[in-house]
Amino acid sequence: MFNFLKSNKQNKTFASLATDMHCHLLPGVDDGSSSIEESIACLKTMAAVGFQKVYLTPHFQANYPNVESDIQKRFEAMKKHLDTLNDKSLPEVVAVSGEYRFDPRFARRPGVDNVLTLPGKKLLCEFSLHFNDYKPIEIFKEFQQLGYTLILAHPERYPYLGLDSEEIAKMKQMGIFFQINVLSLNGFYGDSAQRKGFEYIEAGMAEYLGTDTHNLRYAAALKEAAENKAIQKMLKNHTFLNSQL
Numbered sequence: 438m439f440n441f442l443k444s445n446k447q448n449k450t451f452a453s454l455a456t457d458m459h460c461h462l463l464p465g466v467d468d469g470s471s472s473i474e475e476s477i478a479c480l481k482t483m484a485a486v487g488f489q490k491v492y493l494t495p496h497f498q499a500n501y502p503n504v505e506s507d508i509q510k511r512f513e514a515m516k517k518h519l520d521t522l523n524d525k526s527l528p529e530v531v532a533v534s535g536e537y538r539f540d541p542r543f544a545r546r547p548g549v550d551n552v553l554t555l556p557g558k559k560l561l562c563e564f565s566l567h568f569n570d571y572k573p574i575e576i577f578k579e580f581q582q583l584g585y586t587l588i589l590a591h592p593e594r595y596p597y598l599g600l601d602s603e604e605i606a607k608m609k610q611m612g613i614f615f616q617i618n619v620l621s622l623n624g625f626y627g628d629s630a631q632r633k634g635f636e637y638i639e640a641g642m643a644e645y646l647g648t649d650t651h652n653l654r655y656a657a658a659l660k661e662a663a664e665n666k667a668i669q670k671m672l673k674n675h676t677f678l679n680s681q682l
């Protein structure tokens with residue numbers, strides 16, 4: 438009987454992070470969750486593996502040219518629904534922010550657009566996964582001059598960016614924070630992202646971890662990642678800034 442109970446117990450591997458600051462669980466706005474039911478199921482998994490607080494970060498990019506005011510309204514509707522449910526097995530869904538793609542096809546301009554940030558004017562941004570056709574340093578500078586702190590999402594996933602590249606060195610000199618996807622560390626995106634993810638962390642170049650949960654397939658992978666011994670060991674040896682958000 439006790440073995441049965443033990444096998445159903447989910448490891449709260451990510452409890453030390455406390456907060457997930459990167460996921461796509463605002464239903465129906467991008468390539469993330471397609472319904473509130475799917476979002477809730479994913480959120481339950483996130484709580485089960487140790488997350489107590491979650492920020493939603495829908496895409497702002499050419500394929501998903503979301504408008505901030507609309508995203509905010511959709512978030513408020515979702516929040517109302519969650520408040521009504523009052524389900525204690527869910528993490529607190531704190532606020533909606535965004536994952537802004539900086540590339541030639543889409544770039545928000547600081548001071549012009551009302552970007553959705555994480556607390557402390559922290560902006561989660563990403564590049565194209567396929568095209569290395571944009572030099573981000575100038576736009577990083579523009580944002581920094583207006584008091585934004587930039588967090589680059591999943592640097593381990595860009596095939597054209599190596600840890601020892603000039604661009605990465607420059608970003609670190611500029612004080613750009615890096616956020617590694619926990620699913621990269623479990624091999625979800627392939628060998629290269631897995632290896633680079635651990636290398637960024639071991640090199641002390643990663644300040645945040647994020648789940649980047651999109652849907653139930655990601656949630657299932659997150660459960661697997663919570664059982665990964667290398668990830669558990671890494672979390673014992675490294676601290677991240679997630680819990681400050």
Ligand SMILES: [Fe+2]
Pocket residue numbers: 459460461536590649
């Ligand atoms: Fe993302």
